[in-house]
Amino acid sequence: xxxxxxxxxxxxxLGIMKGRKAYTDDFAENxxxxxxxxxxxxxxxxxxxxxxxxxxxxxxxxxxxxxKDFKRKAFTRAGQGYPxxxxxxxxxxxxxxxxxxxxxxxxxxxxxxxxxxxxxxxxVEYEVLEPVLDFETAxxxxxxxxxxxxxxEMFPIGFEPKRNKAASYHMEIGDVKEVLKGCKHTVxxxxxxxxxxxxxxxxxxxxxxxDYQERLIIFSATQTPFHMRRIISQTLEIPxxxxxxxxxxxxxxxxxxxxxxxxMLVAYVTYKTGKAAKMIYTRKEVFESSYTRHPMxxxxxLGADENGMLKAIDAHILSDTGAYGEHxxxxxxxxxxKVLPLYNKVDAVxxxxxxxxxxxxxxGAFRGYGAIQGNFALESAVDILCKKMNMDPxxxxxLNMMKENETSPIFAIMGEGTEGTPMNMETCKxxxxxxxxxxxxxxxxxxxxxxxxxxxxSVGMAIAMQGSGIPLIDMGSASIKLNDDGFYNLMVGATxxxxxxDTVLTQIAAEVLMTSVDKVVIYSSDTDLTxxxxxxxxxxxxxxxxxxxxxxxxxxxDMMLDEMARIFKCDREDIEFxxxxxxxxxxxxxLIDFSxxxxxxxxxxxxxxxxxxxxxxxxxxxxxxxxxxxxxxETAEMEVINYVSVVDCGTTINPMLAKGQVDGAIVQGLGMxxxxxxKYTKKGKLISSxxxxxxxxxxxxxxxxxxxxxxxxxxxxxxxxxxxxxIGIDTPPAAIANAVENAFGIRIKSLPITAEKILEKKWEIxxxx
Amino acid sequence: MKIKLNVNQKEKVFEVEPNExxxxxxxxxxxxxxRRGCDNTGCGVCTVLLDxxxxxxxSLLAVKADGHEIITVEGIQEEADKxxxxxxxxxxxxxxxxxxxxxxxxxxxxxENPKATDEEIxxxxxxxxxxxxxxxxxxxxxxxxxxxxx
Numbered sequence: 001x002x003x004x005x006x007x008x009x010x011x012x013x014l015g016i017m018k019g020r021k022a023y024t025d026d027f028a029e030n031x032x033x034x035x036x037x038x039x040x041x042x043x044x045x046x047x048x049x050x051x052x053x054x055x056x057x058x059x060x061x062x063x064x065x066x067x068k069d070f071k072r073k074a075f076t077r078a079g080q081g082y083p084x085x086x087x088x089x090x091x092x093x094x095x096x097x098x099x100x101x102x103x104x105x106x107x108x109x110x111x112x113x114x115x116x117x118x119x120x121x122x123x124v125e126y127e128v129l130e131p132v133l134d135f136e137t138a139x140x141x142x143x144x145x146x147x148x149x150x151x152x153e154m155f156p157i158g159f160e161p162k163r164n165k166a167a168s169y170h171m172e173i174g175d176v177k178e179v180l181k182g183c184k185h186t187v188x189x190x191x192x193x194x195x196x197x198x199x200x201x202x203x204x205x206x207x208x209x210x211d212y213q214e215r216l217i218i219f220s221a222t223q224t225p226f227h228m229r230r231i232i233s234q235t236l237e238i239p240x241x242x243x244x245x246x247x248x249x250x251x252x253x254x255x256x257x258x259x260x261x262x263x264m265l266v267a268y269v270t271y272k273t274g275k276a277a278k279m280i281y282t283r284k285e286v287f288e289s290s291y292t293r294h295p296m297x298x299x300x301x302l303g304a305d306e307n308g309m310l311k312a313i314d315a316h317i318l319s320d321t322g323a324y325g326e327h328x329x330x331x332x333x334x335x336x337x338k339v340l341p342l343y344n345k346v347d348a349v350x351x352x353x354x355x356x357x358x359x360x361x362x363x364g365a366f367r368g369y370g371a372i373q374g375n376f377a378l379e380s381a382v383d384i385l386c387k388k389m390n391m392d393p394x395x396x397x398x399l400n401m402m403k404e405n406e407t408s409p410i411f412a413i414m415g416e417g418t419e420g421t422p423m424n425m426e427t428c429k430x431x432x433x434x435x436x437x438x439x440x441x442x443x444x445x446x447x448x449x450x451x452x453x454x455x456x457x458s459v460g461m462a463i464a465m466q467g468s469g470i471p472l473i474d475m476g477s478a479s480i481k482l483n484d485d486g487f488y489n490l491m492v493g494a495t496x497x498x499x500x501x502d503t504v505l506t507q508i509a510a511e512v513l514m515t516s517v518d519k520v521v522i523y524s525s526d527t528d529l530t531x532x533x534x535x536x537x538x539x540x541x542x543x544x545x546x547x548x549x550x551x552x553x554x555x556x557x558d559m560m561l562d563e564m565a566r567i568f569k570c571d572r573e574d575i576e577f578x579x580x581x582x583x584x585x586x587x588x589x590x591l592i593d594f595s596x597x598x599x600x601x602x603x604x605x606x607x608x609x610x611x612x613x614x615x616x617x618x619x620x621x622x623x624x625x626x627x628x629x630x631x632x633x634e635t636a637e638m639e640v641i642n643y644v645s646v647v648d649c650g651t652t653i654n655p656m657l658a659k660g661q662v663d664g665a666i667v668q669g670l671g672m673x674x675x676x677x678x679k680y681t682k683k684g685k686l687i688s689s690x691x692x693x694x695x696x697x698x699x700x701x702x703x704x705x706x707x708x709x710x711x712x713x714x715x716x717x718x719x720x721x722x723x724x725x726x727i728g729i730d731t732p733p734a735a736i737a738n739a740v741e742n743a744f745g746i747r748i749k750s751l752p753i754t755a756e757k758i759l760e761k762k763w764e765i766x767x768x769x
Numbered sequence: 770m771k772i773k774l775n776v777n778q779k780e781k782v783f784e785v786e787p788n789e790x791x792x793x794x795x796x797x798x799x800x801x802x803x804r805r806g807c808d809n810t811g812c813g814v815c816t817v818l819l820d821x822x823x824x825x826x827x828s829l830l831a832v833k834a835d836g837h838e839i840i841t842v843e844g845i846q847e848e849a850d851k852x853x854x855x856x857x858x859x860x861x862x863x864x865x866x867x868x869x870x871x872x873x874x875x876x877x878x879x880x881e882n883p884k885a886t887d888e889e890i891x892x893x894x895x896x897x898x899x900x901x902x903x904x905x906x907x908x909x910x911x912x913x914x915x916x917x918x919x
Contacts, residue, residue, distance in 0.1 A: 017853030025804075202864065
């Protein structure tokens with residue numbers, strides 16, 4: 001391969017570094033009306049009265065929007081396949097506010113300061129209600145987060161709002177209780193994972209204007225432009241044909257932009273007034289009024305026989321979706337479906353529980369999407385079991401984990417809110433990942449720990465898997481055309497959000513067409529100009545959209561050869577083409593001459609192909625993550641000396657960008673493992689509402705990342721590729737927890753794993769508590 | 770009120786509100802490479818050079834900059850090009866939202882301490898957050914950029 005599997009610089013990095021207009025707000029109209037939201041000061045309240053007279057009278061205020069301005073129509077903000085497995089439980093504006101930061105009303109004015117003045121003048125009378133702030137008490141609580149009757153599910157997801165249930169799920173293979181009873185060794189442990197904030201550096205941003213065809217043109221920092229167009233059309237009852245969503249460069253998403261945020265209000269204002277409008281979330285709004293990761297309580301029971309074979313896994317999980325149920329069921333299910341198959345030799349497995357509503361910031365999609373929560377619990381429990389059996393945790397995994405050409409019945413049972421798709425692991429290099437990682441971290445020299453005087457060095461590890469798109473649901477497509485002068489345009493619905501998909505997809509097209517990346521000009525995610533793609537989520541882009549590009553480019557090549565055969569008067573099969581020149585017998589024609597001829601001279605036509613791909617399966621990437629941790633004996637302060645990731649993601653289309661995905665995800669995972677924490681006051685107000693109170697890893701926190709890819713070729717992927725966007729985030733929480741236990745004999749079962757928790761536990765042990 | 774700024778070597782007069790921040794003034798006058806990531810100096814995305822020193826423009830009142838020299842990435846295109854190529858070669862590009870601010874801070878580091886050690890680079894850039902890359906590839910690219918000069 002000449003382009004694929006090569007370290008090619010990203011196609012857009014240079015222009016972005018030089019500050020070219022690229023991001024959503026760079027394209028806002030100068031005279032855009034500002035849309036500013038009044039946000040609820042209460043965790044739960046009913047709006048009794050709104051006095052907006054003086055605000056409306058303020059010069060420069062265009063309108064004040066309240067729930068009375070909108071037709072009452074429930075929708076979900078989740079950008080997912082349609083019909084969505086998320087409940088339709090949100091209104092553009094509502095008479096109830098369900099968390100501190102929820103939308104009360106919106107003011108629309110000429111500039112920020114007049115909007116701020118207007119917000120200060122508005123008086124809202126609330127009936128303050130008692131909130132549900134502890135998700136363990138949400139189910140069947142007398143307080144209902146969603147008392148209204150006009151909300152619904154699109155198909156059965158276990159939605160029972162009268163019990164504060166957004167979704168529920170139950171599956172069992174074999175008889176878990178019976179198998180556990182017969183096990184020589186069992187553990188039963190409860191774990192907690194916290195809410196994590198995405199903290200993509202570009203806040204949620206949207207702007208809109210009407211064009212000269214009287215169409216609504218929306219620029220949005222979104223991961224799902226096509227879903228956004230549909231959701232806005234359905235909810236605001238604007239014909240789909242009247243809406244164009246353009247996704248410019250997006251400054252990071254991580255799942256947080258897999259949703260509608262300010263778009264509904266801005267679209268409404270522009271469509272209603274005919275004037276350009278915009279909205280940029282303040283950082284406080286990003287924290288307080290967008291999404292977090294779903295916090296979970298995970299009760300895990302494991303049972304193994306006398307030989308260390310895992311026989312049963314029982315997982316009872318409770319998830320907190322906050323005020324609205326975006327991604328409630330699907331994140332929940334991924335905590336099982338992309339974790340449990342790691343141990344596929346069990347006789348019985350059960351996975352069940354509920355996703356409950358609370359009066360917290362809504363939880364939504366976030367890189368890892370449930371897998372990181374499930375992974376922390378299962379991979380922690382596995383180490384606890386190993387300690388109990390006095391068995392080496394690596395040996396245990398080598399004995400019990402998924403291997404190549406094996407399968408798990410879970411794939412057929414658990415899908416995207418519905419049944420899944422059976423599949424064999426045509427590629428699974430977990431064994432190589434584990435053995436190589438063990439070498440790289442010098443496991444045998446350190447395990448369980450090395451005493452360094454004031455400090456202890458220890459190691460810990462975990463294995464993980466993810467998916468590559470959602471089989472039979474996620475569709476990606478690509479159009480490719482040949483231009484005169486012999487270069488190509490590649491139009492994809494796939495959504496570049498900074499992960500490098502424009503570069504990777506360009507490489508795939510260039511490889512097929514035997515050309516270089518500079519001859520393939522990519523344009524992504526514009527609902528008028530590019531073909532459909534579900535968007536950037538579920539680790540789908542390289543695998544699903546990449547396969548669409550592979551098809552489209554191959555078909556275009558065939559089309560070019562057909563035309564050439566006509567010109568050479570020969571069979572297509574007899575033509576040699578090396579990407580630059582066509583040859584047949586003693587005849588030859590350059591691609592440039594060919595493209596110019598069919599554009600200008602003879603039998604002129606535009607050569608263009610559109611092709612689509614829906615995955616019949618979702619081959620999981622696998623990895624093993626190892627941490628070398630240094631802990632201060634006295635203060636329990638921790639330092640990550642090295643994090644080793646050995647990944648099987650099939651072929652790396654761009655090894656450099658793939659490494660960037662893994663490195664970035666590891667660091668985000670370390671943040672979740674060690675300090676990131678969305679915190680509320682007792683009344684449900686967010687404390688961690690800025691970057692001074694919500695810390696993400698800085699460059700001082702990262703000493704060394706060792707990331708390697710094992711040889712692997714997935715036949716169903718483009719040039720052998722699987723996904724790599726999410727897998728990196730899954731292992732740090734369990735690897736850190738396991739390393740802390742290996743160092744101190746102290747098991748921390750709730751995230752984040754902080755020095756305070758370790759010291760507290762140590763004190764409890766030392767004082768016999 | 771009117772203030773005078775020298776932006777990228779050009780003297781310009783700006784009509785500003787007394788409570789307006791430099792970031793907002795620059796963005797509404799089309800210096801769109803200066804971007805808002807947070808609102809209180811927490812992320813570094815809004816960095817500009819004020820008399821060759823990196824400052825967060827989100828929290829600097831525009832009137833405070835009156836009479837001073839401001840550099841945005843538009844003013845250091847050659848340096849940004851050099852750094853950008855190293856970012857490309859090291860795979861340090863991801864979302865790029867912070868990259869122009871990174872270019873400014875790194876350029877300022879080069880002026881101050883071209884032989885900066887690993888630790889000095891990390892200390893100097895600690896206020897420039899990145900949520901995408903895990904920092905390692907960025908660090909390698911920055912070292913190569915600084916190495917070009919020596």
